[in-house]
Amino acid sequence: MREVAIVAFAQTKHTDHDTGQNEAELIGPVIEEVRAKAGLRDFGFTCSGSCDYLAGAPFSFVAALDALGAWPPIQESHVEMDGAFALYEAWVRLQHGDVDTALVYGFGKSSLGSLREIMTLQLDPYYLVPLGLDQTSYAGLQAGALDAPKETLDAIVRRSRHDGRANPYALDVPDDQPEPPITDGAAAIVLAVREVAEGLVARPAHITGIAHRIEPHYLGMRDLARSTSAADAALAAGVGKGPVDVAELHAQYAHEELILRDALGLGADTVVNPSGGPLAANPVMATGLIRFGEAAQRILDGTASRAVAHATSGPCLQHNLVAVLEALDG
Amino acid sequence: MGNRCAVIGVGQTKYRTRREDVSIAGLVREAALRALEDAGLTFKDIDAVVIGKAPDLFEGVMMPESYLADALGAAGKPMMRVHTAGSVGGSTALVGASLIQGGVHDRVLVVAFEKQSESNATWALSTHLPFGASLVVGAGGYFAPHIREYIRRAGAPEHIGTLVAVKDRQNALKNPYAHLRIPGISREMVESTPMLWEPIRYLETCPSSDGACALVLASEKAVTGTPAWVHGTAMRSEPIFRADRDTVNPQGGKDCAADVYRQAGIADPRRDIDVAETYVPFSWYEPMWLENLGFCAEGEGWKLTESGATALDGDIPWNASGGVLSSNPIGASGLIRFAEAALQVRGMAGDHQVPDAKTALGHAYGGGAQFFAMWIVGRDKP
Numbered sequence: 001m002r003e004v005a006i007v008a009f010a011q012t013k014h015t016d017h018d019t020g021q022n023e024a025e026l027i028g029p030v031i032e033e034v035r036a037k038a039g040l041r042d043f044g045f046t047c048s049g050s051c052d053y054l055a056g057a058p059f060s061f062v063a064a065l066d067a068l069g070a071w072p073p074i075q076e077s078h079v080e081m082d083g084a085f086a087l088y089e090a091w092v093r094l095q096h097g098d099v100d101t102a103l104v105y106g107f108g109k110s111s112l113g114s115l116r117e118i119m120t121l122q123l124d125p126y127y128l129v130p131l132g133l134d135q136t137s138y139a140g141l142q143a144g145a146l147d148a149p150k151e152t153l154d155a156i157v158r159r160s161r162h163d164g165r166a167n168p169y170a171l172d173v174p175d176d177q178p179e180p181p182i183t184d185g186a187a188a189i190v191l192a193v194r195e196v197a198e199g200l201v202a203r204p205a206h207i208t209g210i211a212h213r214i215e216p217h218y219l220g221m222r223d224l225a226r227s228t229s230a231a232d233a234a235l236a237a238g239v240g241k242g243p244v245d246v247a248e249l250h251a252q253y254a255h256e257e258l259i260l261r262d263a264l265g266l267g268a269d270t271v272v273n274p275s276g277g278p279l280a281a282n283p284v285m286a287t288g289l290i291r292f293g294e295a296a297q298r299i300l301d302g303t304a305s306r307a308v309a310h311a312t313s314g315p316c317l318q319h320n321l322v323a324v325l326e327a328l329d330g
Numbered sequence: 331m332g333n334r335c336a337v338i339g340v341g342q343t344k345y346r347t348r349r350e351d352v353s354i355a356g357l358v359r360e361a362a363l364r365a366l367e368d369a370g371l372t373f374k375d376i377d378a379v380v381i382g383k384a385p386d387l388f389e390g391v392m393m394p395e396s397y398l399a400d401a402l403g404a405a406g407k408p409m410m411r412v413h414t415a416g417s418v419g420g421s422t423a424l425v426g427a428s429l430i431q432g433g434v435h436d437r438v439l440v441v442a443f444e445k446q447s448e449s450n451a452t453w454a455l456s457t458h459l460p461f462g463a464s465l466v467v468g469a470g471g472y473f474a475p476h477i478r479e480y481i482r483r484a485g486a487p488e489h490i491g492t493l494v495a496v497k498d499r500q501n502a503l504k505n506p507y508a509h510l511r512i513p514g515i516s517r518e519m520v521e522s523t524p525m526l527w528e529p530i531r532y533l534e535t536c537p538s539s540d541g542a543c544a545l546v547l548a549s550e551k552a553v554t555g556t557p558a559w560v561h562g563t564a565m566r567s568e569p570i571f572r573a574d575r576d577t578v579n580p581q582g583g584k585d586c587a588a589d590v591y592r593q594a595g596i597a598d599p600r601r602d603i604d605v606a607e608t609y610v611p612f613s614w615y616e617p618m619w620l621e622n623l624g625f626c627a628e629g630e631g632w633k634l635t636e637s638g639a640t641a642l643d644g645d646i647p648w649n650a651s652g653g654v655l656s657s658n659p660i661g662a663s664g665l666i667r668f669a670e671a672a673l674q675v676r677g678m679a680g681d682h683q684v685p686d687a688k689t690a691l692g693h694a695y696g697g698g699a700q701f702f703a704m705w706i707v708g709r710d711k712p
Contacts, residue, residue, distance in 0.1 A: 001433065046567075052413075053392040058385030058455055059415055062697050066569040073582035076567035076701075077421055080386065080393055080413035089410065089425060095432030096332035121392040126353055128397075214399045214409040221400075232406065314396035319409065 003194035004094050005204035006325065008037035009293030009300075011169050014185035014281040018111040023050070023060060023186075024067040027107050030188045031067055034103070038190035039200055044099025046076040047090045049083035049106040050285050053118050064107065075099070082106055083187060083289030084250070084311030084321055090191055091210055100193045107186035108285035115182055115284065123315060124217060135315075136179060138219065142316040143255040145224035153178070156254035160273055164280020171281050180252040185283030187290045194328075205296035205307070205325040211236035212321035219316055230263035230310070230320035237322045244270045245304035248291035250312045252278045259317065260310060270308075274298075288312065292323065299327050332431030336557035337672035337707060339369030339546030345509035345657035348447040349540040354389060355401035358443045361542035362402055365439070369546040370554050373403025376546070377435035382412040382422025382442040383661030384696075387454040389445050402441060414567075416469075416609070416696030418442065419543070419664025420703030423692070424563050426547050427705070431563070436552040443542035444659035451538050451660060470535060470612065472698065474527035477614040480578050481529065484617070486632035488529060491613035495520045495534045495655060497641050498610070502652025504642075504681035509539045509657040534613040534655075541659035543666045550711075558672035558707040561689070562593030570698045577699050583622040586702040591624070594689070594706035600625045600639075603706070604687040605647045605674045607667035609694045611654045616640060620648075623693065642682065650674065650682040664694025668705055675709045 010033035012026060035041055046068065050061045061078045070076065079085050083106015090102035119135035133141075143153075157178055164170035173181045197204035213229035213236075215222055222228075234240070247270050251257035257272060266272065273279075275294040278287050288311025298304035305327045313319040341364025343349070349357055358381070366372055379402050381395050391397060395404075395411035402409075414421040419442040426440035452468035480486070499515040502508035512519070523532035548554070566586035568575060575581070587599070596602040608623070610616045617631030625646060626634050634640060640648035649655070651670040654663050671690035673679040679687075688709045695702050 051393060052385050052387060058387050059697065061413070062415060062570055062700075065567060065700075066571050068569070070567055070569050071572055073566040073568040073580075073585050073702075075565055077412065077425065077565060078414050080411050081395075085410060089428070092425075092428050092432045092434055095434065096428070098332075118392065121390065122394075122396050124355075124397045125389070125391050212408045213406060214395075214404050216400050216405045217397050218400065229406070313393070314399075318396055318399070 002095050002097065003206060004091050004191055005194060005197035005206040006189055006292065006296035007192050007197045007200045007204050008034045008190040009297050010034040010037060011187040011290055011293060012185045013169050014171060014183045014283050016171050016181055016183060018109065018184060023107055023109065024063050026186045027064055027105060028067040030186050031105065034188040034190055040101055040190060043101045043103040044075065045090055045093045045102040046074055047086040047104050049079045049081050049086040050108060051080055053121060054108045054110060054112060054284060056113055081313055082311050083286050084292055087189060087289060087292055088210060088212060088321060091207060094191060094193055100196045102191040103188065104191065105186060105188040106286035106289040108283050109184040110182045110284050111184050138315050139253045141219060142224040143253065146255045146259060148255055148258050153254040156257050157279060160277050160279035163274055164276025167276050167280060169281065170276045173280060178254065180278045180282035183281050183283040185281065185286055187286040187293055189289060189293055201300060203300055203302055203327050205299035206328045208324045208326045209237035210323040214319040217318060224316055227259050227263040227317045227320060230260055230317065230322065233320050233322040234264045237324050239308055239322060239324055240265050242306055244308050245306055246271045246274060246295060246298050247308040248273055248275060248295040249310045250278060250288045250291050252282060256317055264308060264322065296325050299325050333433050334550040334712065335427045335430040335560040336548050336553050337545050338548045338553055338555050338557050339365040340669045340673055341365030341368060341544040342507045342669065343541045344507050345539040345541035345659060347539065349445065354394065354445050355398055357445055357540065358398055358441050358542045359401040361544040362439060362441055365544035365546050371546060375437055376403060376439045377437050378408040378429055379404040379439045380410045380412060380422055380426040382418040383444055384416060384418055385454060388451055389448040402439065414696055414701050416660060417664050417694040417701040417703045418696060419662050419666065420668055420692065420694030421565060423545060423665055423668040423705065424565055424703055427560055427563055430547055430549045436549040438547045440545040440547060441542060442662040442665035444661040445540045446538045446659060447540050470527040470530055473612055474530055476577050476699065477529060477612065480614060480618050484629045484632055486617065490617055490632045490635055491529060491534050492517050492520045493635055494613035494616040498649050498653045498655040501642055501650050501682055502656035505651045508652040509537050530612050536611040536654045536658035539657050539659040541657065541662055543662045543669050545669055556676045558675045559711050560705055561708045561712045562590040562706040564589035564704050566702045568700045570700050578618065579622050579628065580699050582700060583695065583702050586704050587623045590704045590706055596706065599623060600646050602689060603691050604689050605650055605684040606691040607651060607670040608648055609654055609664060609667060610649060611658065613655065616648060647684050650679065650684055664703060667694055668692035672707050675707050
């Protein structure tokens, strides 16, 4: 495979309320920042992730494209998934060999609606939606299946909130709220093939493995206490081939972190979610991409040499994307 | 464009106003099973699934790939969900092809669908963000002014749209999957229907359909059955609110066509392409895209249509399947174009087969005529 690296990452200072900015206004400054950090204005490929249901209107990504100034017309695509899956599509596109750089972004404003109930609408419309399971309820089912000690879960929440307070982009969320905060925000990442990446930054975060897997949708068909798809993706990405200094996991609830640690085979010596993770800032549709950015940032700034980034989609960790990021010797 | 990629299976549902006999999962599975059968494969042979559809508001299911994973045999595999507005069906094929061209997988199932009877598409397209006013109702309201501007610029006579409406419905009579099959379709019939958005009459618009389309794509070493080889793939996007953007003859469409022609070695599209499946949701888009895609000079597209060149027995048949004007499950419409192009070069298009078709264009556009996806497929290996 062609070697591809993350060379730059930028994110908004996330908010827990609508600041009045539309999505193009939210994204614009982040795109400018990531361009400056990468030292690139134009890209061979662009891909984004967002969800119409957050805005309650079709084509929320269309106006977002205006924030890029996509002129002359660009090679561009969009996934109705977290921006991390847009990053995967861009990584695939860079494998073709004809383009060398890619811009990826994700954005979402959860403040505009009632997110917990909106997330009900991603369930099977015939058999599950009528049950009225909202996001908190199905997360509760998974927490029940895992049945971890309350002290362990509380400790994860406290650690995440503590770390979040030290992260200038995250929110200050009280320790006694176990749910991820409602968050508006956006993030962007620049990818480049190795030859280009090494000319742009001192320590590119090389993607040495990346894979994703989905599981059956129906909660009753899965062992909710485990994540087979995360384990399979981690195996395919090669997580276990070396020590993991830091892992940024798309765990919106404390019990998800435990399930993912287990699936990814992360030991006690791996620092998990030093950014505070989704419990400290959860701009839906950018949250997974931010995990890639936060993990990459630690390679870029020299504080880690091997990191894992994870993103998820679907109810109760149905779909998992795992990547290994490494500093490689030139 | 990376490794070689071929279409080895095509599956379509019959397109109709309502498919009350199947769920959304049943609809996509029907198309997927037909594509697998065509390729002589089963779900076990598939490495990854890519699914596309237009806005989730059309069915009221948010990010439905999550729910459709089981029906498409995706459990345990990678699955991607593409959404690039009306061009999404084409983009979905390109994302699937990319997985093969990039050397990531050997066999990819690509599926696109819309079950428009679950909602009212016109109103689903007309809701808007709380920050701005929606000035139009539905896609016709948006595109009619662009068509009027085309007519003004090209000096086109007003019956051209009618000719396209009749021609595509005549082709649909030869396609068993087509939604609108109108015996005795004629100019008089089209001209007697109500004016919806000047100059677009009722029978000059696409229907609202339920349906799904699926492709099995393979790397060179994984080809089974009859391949349609991918000779070029291209996508382009441009901003919707750029002041000097030409919405009638968009730069993105021209650039996308130039890119895909360069990859496929096409110097003169009218001469080198045997059949084209293009995204014509309103009749007048045939002459407009004839120009945008370089089949003739600017201002000449309507003359090509009027001459009969784009008819099934013309020198460059456009939309031999009946096109979007005859079947329009929106999210699938682009993929149907790409699939029909593949069927033509595989010699498997049945009664609407263009004799000896070797090279075909699949085309889709979306948003405010700002997103473009295209591929060229051929009978011979590139």
